Amino acid sequence: MPRLAKEQLEQIHKERKIQIAQAATKVFAKHGIAxxxxxxxxQAAGISHGLLYHYFNSKDELFTSLVKSAIETSTxxxxxxxxxxxxxxxEKIKLLTESIIDEDGAPFFQLLHIAxxxxxxxxxxxxxxxNYSLDFYIKQLFPLFKEGQENGQMVEGDTAELIAAYFTxxxxxxxxxxxxxxxxxxxxxxxxxKP
Amino acid sequence: MPRLAKEQLEQIHKERKIQIAQAATKVFAKHGIAxxxxxxxxQAAGISHGLLYHYFNSKDELFTSLVKSAIETSTxxxxxxxxxxxxxxxEKIKLLTESIIDEDGAPFFQLLHIAxxxxxxxxxxxxxxxNYSLDFYIKQLFPLFKEGQENGQMVEGDTAELIAAYFTxxxxxxxxxxxxxxxxxxxxxxxxxKP
Amino acid sequence: MPRLAKEQLEQIHKERKIQIAQAATKVFAKHGIAxxxxxxxxQAAGISHGLLYHYFNSKDELFTSLVKSAIETSTxxxxxxxxxxxxxxxEKIKLLTESIIDEDGAPFFQLLHIAxxxxxxxxxxxxxxxNYSLDFYIKQLFPLFKEGQENGQMVEGDTAELIAAYFTxxxxxxxxxxxxxxxxxxxxxxxxxKP
Amino acid sequence: MPRLAKEQLEQIHKERKIQIAQAATKVFAKHGIAxxxxxxxxQAAGISHGLLYHYFNSKDELFTSLVKSAIETSTxxxxxxxxxxxxxxxEKIKLLTESIIDEDGAPFFQLLHIAxxxxxxxxxxxxxxxNYSLDFYIKQLFPLFKEGQENGQMVEGDTAELIAAYFTxxxxxxxxxxxxxxxxxxxxxxxxxKP
DNA sequence: TATGAATGAGTCTTCATTCAT
DNA sequence: CATGAATGAAGACTCATTCAT
Numbered sequence: 001m002p003r004l005a006k007e008q009l010e011q012i013h014k015e016r017k018i019q020i021a022q023a024a025t026k027v028f029a030k031h032g033i034a035x036x037x038x039x040x041x042x043q044a045a046g047i048s049h050g051l052l053y054h055y056f057n058s059k060d061e062l063f064t065s066l067v068k069s070a071i072e073t074s075t076x077x078x079x080x081x082x083x084x085x086x087x088x089x090x091e092k093i094k095l096l097t098e099s100i101i102d103e104d105g106a107p108f109f110q111l112l113h114i115a116x117x118x119x120x121x122x123x124x125x126x127x128x129x130x131n132y133s134l135d136f137y138i139k140q141l142f143p144l145f146k147e148g149q150e151n152g153q154m155v156e157g158d159t160a161e162l163i164a165a166y167f168t169x170x171x172x173x174x175x176x177x178x179x180x181x182x183x184x185x186x187x188x189x190x191x192x193x194k195p
Numbered sequence: 196m197p198r199l200a201k202e203q204l205e206q207i208h209k210e211r212k213i214q215i216a217q218a219a220t221k222v223f224a225k226h227g228i229a230x231x232x233x234x235x236x237x238q239a240a241g242i243s244h245g246l247l248y249h250y251f252n253s254k255d256e257l258f259t260s261l262v263k264s265a266i267e268t269s270t271x272x273x274x275x276x277x278x279x280x281x282x283x284x285x286e287k288i289k290l291l292t293e294s295i296i297d298e299d300g301a302p303f304f305q306l307l308h309i310a311x312x313x314x315x316x317x318x319x320x321x322x323x324x325x326n327y328s329l330d331f332y333i334k335q336l337f338p339l340f341k342e343g344q345e346n347g348q349m350v351e352g353d354t355a356e357l358i359a360a361y362f363t364x365x366x367x368x369x370x371x372x373x374x375x376x377x378x379x380x381x382x383x384x385x386x387x388x389k390p
Numbered sequence: 391m392p393r394l395a396k397e398q399l400e401q402i403h404k405e406r407k408i409q410i411a412q413a414a415t416k417v418f419a420k421h422g423i424a425x426x427x428x429x430x431x432x433q434a435a436g437i438s439h440g441l442l443y444h445y446f447n448s449k450d451e452l453f454t455s456l457v458k459s460a461i462e463t464s465t466x467x468x469x470x471x472x473x474x475x476x477x478x479x480x481e482k483i484k485l486l487t488e489s490i491i492d493e494d495g496a497p498f499f500q501l502l503h504i505a506x507x508x509x510x511x512x513x514x515x516x517x518x519x520x521n522y523s524l525d526f527y528i529k530q531l532f533p534l535f536k537e538g539q540e541n542g543q544m545v546e547g548d549t550a551e552l553i554a555a556y557f558t559x560x561x562x563x564x565x566x567x568x569x570x571x572x573x574x575x576x577x578x579x580x581x582x583x584k585p
Numbered sequence: 586m587p588r589l590a591k592e593q594l595e596q597i598h599k600e601r602k603i604q605i606a607q608a609a610t611k612v613f614a615k616h617g618i619a620x621x622x623x624x625x626x627x628q629a630a631g632i633s634h635g636l637l638y639h640y641f642n643s644k645d646e647l648f649t650s651l652v653k654s655a656i657e658t659s660t661x662x663x664x665x666x667x668x669x670x671x672x673x674x675x676e677k678i679k680l681l682t683e684s685i686i687d688e689d690g691a692p693f694f695q696l697l698h699i700a701x702x703x704x705x706x707x708x709x710x711x712x713x714x715x716n717y718s719l720d721f722y723i724k725q726l727f728p729l730f731k732e733g734q735e736n737g738q739m740v741e742g743d744t745a746e747l748i749a750a751y752f753t754x755x756x757x758x759x760x761x762x763x764x765x766x767x768x769x770x771x772x773x774x775x776x777x778x779k780p
Numbered sequence: 781t782a783t784g785a786a787t788g789a790g791t792c793t794t795c796a797t798t799c800a801t
Numbered sequence: 802c803a804t805g806a807a808t809g810a811a812g813a814c815t816c817a818t819t820c821a822t
Contacts, residue, residue: 009802035229035313038796048804050798059796116374117225134375155385165378172367172375179311180329180367183360187386190350195390204784211785233813243787248814399781425619425703428817438783440819449817506764507615524765545775555768562757562765569701570719570757573750580740581772585780594805601806623792633808638793 017055020045025066029110030177033063033118060122067115067125070108071132078140089148093166093192097185100170109174138163154192166191212250215240220261224305225372228258228313255317262310262320265303266327273335284343288361288387292380295365304369333358349387361386407445410435415456419500420567423453423508450512457505457515460498461522468530479538483556483582487575490560499564528553544582556581602640605630610651614695615762618648618703645707652700652710655693656717663725674733678751678777682770685755694759723748739777751776 023044028036038059042049056062081096099105115125138160145163148154155162169188173180218239223231233254237244251257276291294300310320336358343349350357364383368375413434418426428449432439446452471486489495505515531553538544545552559578563570608629613621623644627634641647666681684690700710726748733739740747754773758765 013802030312031314032227032230035227035315037794049796050804050806051802053797054802057797113371117372118230119226120230161379162382164376165382168368168371168375168378169364169383172369172371173363174367175370176308176363176367177312180363181359183363184356187357187360188364190386191382193390195388208785232811244813245788245815246786249785252814254813403781420702421704422617422620425617425705427815439817440783440785441781443818444781447818503761507762508620509616510620551769552772554766555772558758558761558765558768559754559773562759562761563753564757565760566698566753566757567702570753571749573753574746577747577750577776578754581775583780585778598806622790634792635794635809636807639806642793644792 013055020047020052020055021062021066021069024062025070025107025111028063028066028114029107032114033059033120063115064122064124066111067128070111071128074108075132075140078137082140082144088151088153089144090153090189090193092144093148094185094189097170097188100174101182101185106174106177109171110177113171113175134164134167137167141167148192153194155194162192208250215242215247215250216257216261216264219257220265220302220306223258223261223309224302227309228254228315258310259317259319261306262323265306266323269303270327270335273332277335277339283346283348284339285348285384285388287339288343289380289384292365292383295369296377296380301369301372304366305372308366308370329359329362332362336362343387348389350389357387403445410437410442410445411452411456411459414452415460415497415501418453418456418504419497422504423449423510453505454512454514456501457518460501461518464498465522465530468527472530472534478541478543479534480543480579480583482534483538484575484579487560487578490564491572491575496564496567499561500567503561503565524554524557527557531557538582543584545584552582598640605632605637605640606647606651606654609647610655610692610696613648613651613699614692617699618644618705648700649707649709651696652713655696656713659693660717660725663722667725667729673736673738674729675738675774675778677729678733679770679774682755682773685759686767686770691759691762694756695762698756698760719749719752722752726752733777738779740779747777 020041024036024041027040027044031040036059038052039049041062042052045052052062056065077099078096081092084092087095100109112129115121116129141163142159145154145159149156149159149162166188169191173183173188215236219231219236222235222239226235231254233247234244236257237247240247247257251260272294273291276287279287282290295304307324310316311324333355337354340349340354340358344351344354344357361383364386368378368383410431414426414431417430417434421430426449428442429439431452432442435442442452446455467489468486471482474482477485490499502519505511506519528550532549535544535549535553539546539549539552556578559581563573563578605626609621609626612625612629616625621644623637624634626647627637630637637647641650662684663681666677669677672680685694697714700706701714706714723745727744730739730744730748734741734744734747751773754776758768758773
């Protein structure tokens with residue numbers, strides 16, 4: 001058996017899987033779990049619904065894998081930002097905000113919103129979400145915000161509450177979707193900036 | 196021969212209908228249209244699924260009626276606030292924000308969010324929403340915000356954009372639901388206040 | 391307890407029952423068993439559906455009683471005609487034909503047609519129909535037709551077949567209902583008359 | 586990749602659809618619309634009820650398509666007979682009668698009878714039936730009957746009435762179904778023949 | 781008697797999933 | 802790997818029947 005062909009096939013398989021996942025993320029993000037039909041995903045991915053099952057065993061597994069990778073990505077991204085040493089805390093937060101708003105951060109937030117609110121979420125996802133809740137992000141971002149408060153750029157007060165509020169506002173805005181215009185980052189940042 | 200007067204029966208009927216509508220609002224708000232099963236509503240209302248159909252002809256009609264009354268209520272509430280002459284614009288906006296956050300404004304925003312984002316929304320609702328979009332609220336609130344800007348309490352700049360941003364943030368926060376803590380109004384209002 | 395009142399009440403009860411039965415016959419005749427809703431009957435009878443159950447225990451019982459009385463009536467009518475001694479056989483058959491066509495014989499035939507063709511007919515009705523099938527009417531009418539053939543007025547040939555044919559045609563025409571114009575008896579009788 | 590050519594698949598699909606339609610025709614013809622359950626049809630066709638919906642979108646659509654093709658077939662058949670030039674009018678009518686009685690003309694007539702008498706008929710069917718009523722057949726057959734009257738074979742009198750009567754009798758007989766023996770064509774034709 | 785609210789079994793329809801080709 | 806026919810569990814909705822008033 002030709003080894004190279006095999007690897008190529010695996011490569012193709014992996015790429016196709018990613019392509020399907022991207023299509024699926026958008027569909028789930030917009031329509032919810034129950035509102036998303038497997039046929040909608042297969043159509044969005046340009047394949048037959050039967051083929052979907054060569055890549056994912058079930059709707060549940062597909063959704064679970066999307067949530068998993070969303071959490072992983074976000075964790076990594078935030079971590080990279082934290083460790084980056086090229087600006088003031090406020091600048092970093094602005095960067096974070098902009099990157100979320102600019103790119104397609106929306107499906108990510110929408111996906112998590114759905115995962116948190118649906119009743120028919122796979123158990124595995126439920127467990128994931130207990131670990132990666134708001135508290136998790138507060139912990140990650142705490143040093144950054146604390147520093148911002150201490151250097152006088154950001155408003156004083158309970159740091160955790162501030163992070164929670166900002167993250168909530170950001171999540172909310174992202175969750176809304178097309179019907180609403182995304183506010184400019186400057187407007188959102190006013191929540192944090194010391195007058 | 197009915198022991199109770201016709202009017203009494205109608206009264207009971209109306210009250211029961213409202214009670215069902217309240218239960219249904221919460222369920223739809225949390226689970227979306229497709230995610231909401233009629234059995235979930237009937238259970239939430241404490242009745243059999245069959246009885247649901249004595250009060251609403253179909254899931255679609257039920258959902259439509261909820262959206263209708265949500266729009267009516269919100270329009271009236273805002274209008275009352277506008278016409279009230281007891282405070283500065285900023286105080287009024289604070290009151291509006293608080294009343295939304297405090298009471299059960301959440302289901303209302305969640306319902307409209309769902310109505311705006313689901314694909315299987317009844318046509319009647321689609322039409323309603325074209326009329327009662329963000330622009331509608333911007334128009335309603337414009338004088339209030341304009342006045343706030345002119346009296347120096349609120350930040351300058353494009354009034355419509357400011358309203359849109361504030362309303363978006365508020366909507367987003369309300370849509371998120373239980374998983375996130377509602378920020379204190381003061382934090383949100385910072386978006387508007389002149390430093 | 392006033393005796394007279396009691397009898398009056400029973401009288402009223404009986405009359406109401408007949409009135410309901412008449413309404414029900416028409417509805418069943420037109421819409422079939424499955425197509426007939428108890429609410430359609432109650433509405434046709436001008437009462438609430440609840441009250442229906444004071445007069446008939448169930449839809450099945452109601453339908454069964456209608457079929458029973460239809461069979462009884464028809465048997466009696468034909469018997470009366472046979473025993474009547476005022477005309478030639480052909481005249482009698484013409485009378486029979488006219489009386490069926492003129493009065494509301496249609497619901498009767500339609501009811502029996504339905505009883506014969508529906509799968510969800512009560513067992514009691516199924517049994518009744520095995521006894522009162524076409525053969526039953528052939529037997530009843532045999533002497534009349536035989537006499538008509540022997541006196542030269544009617545076509546010769548297998549008497550039973552002739553009766554069956556005529557009765558079938560008559561039944562068929564009656565079953566059709568409103569969409570078709572009822573043929574004049576003279577036209578139908580041509581099937582029987584000797585040229 | 587499909588092993589069978591696209592055309593073959595379509596061919597199979599079409600054949601299966603026809604097979605289902607034939608099964609459905611019989612079931613509807615016997616039990617009426619309300620009395621026909623989709624499970625009865627799927628069972629008669631030897632498939633699962635779910636598969637039914639790959640071929641027909643709904644019970645209504647299925648019924649409508651049956652009525653459509655019944656009307657088409659009958660129109661074509663009659664037209665062919667009219668245009669055929671191989672016999673006297675009476676012979677043609679006899680042929681028509683025989684062909685209706687012999688083959689499975691019964692389900693066709695029963696289907697139309699049901700379509701005409703049910704209240705829950707799809708609107709499309711209602712419209713079809715206004716166009717293809719008795720009058721339509723009278724118009725089609727008028728030349729044939731007129732000729733038969735003029736050449737002295739058939740009874741005189743109002744041609745349209747004669748056609749109506751004959752068609753009504755024929756329809757009625759066909760509608761009755763299994764419970765009654767189909768009369769020999771000769772007996773029915775006596776309605777038309779000049780003594 | 782009379783009404784209509786209430787229940788739940790039964791039917792239509794959708795869609796996740798399987799599998800022959 | 803790729804397709805779409807096929808299945809059946811689940812959910813929306815109807816309606817016969819019961820029962821409190």
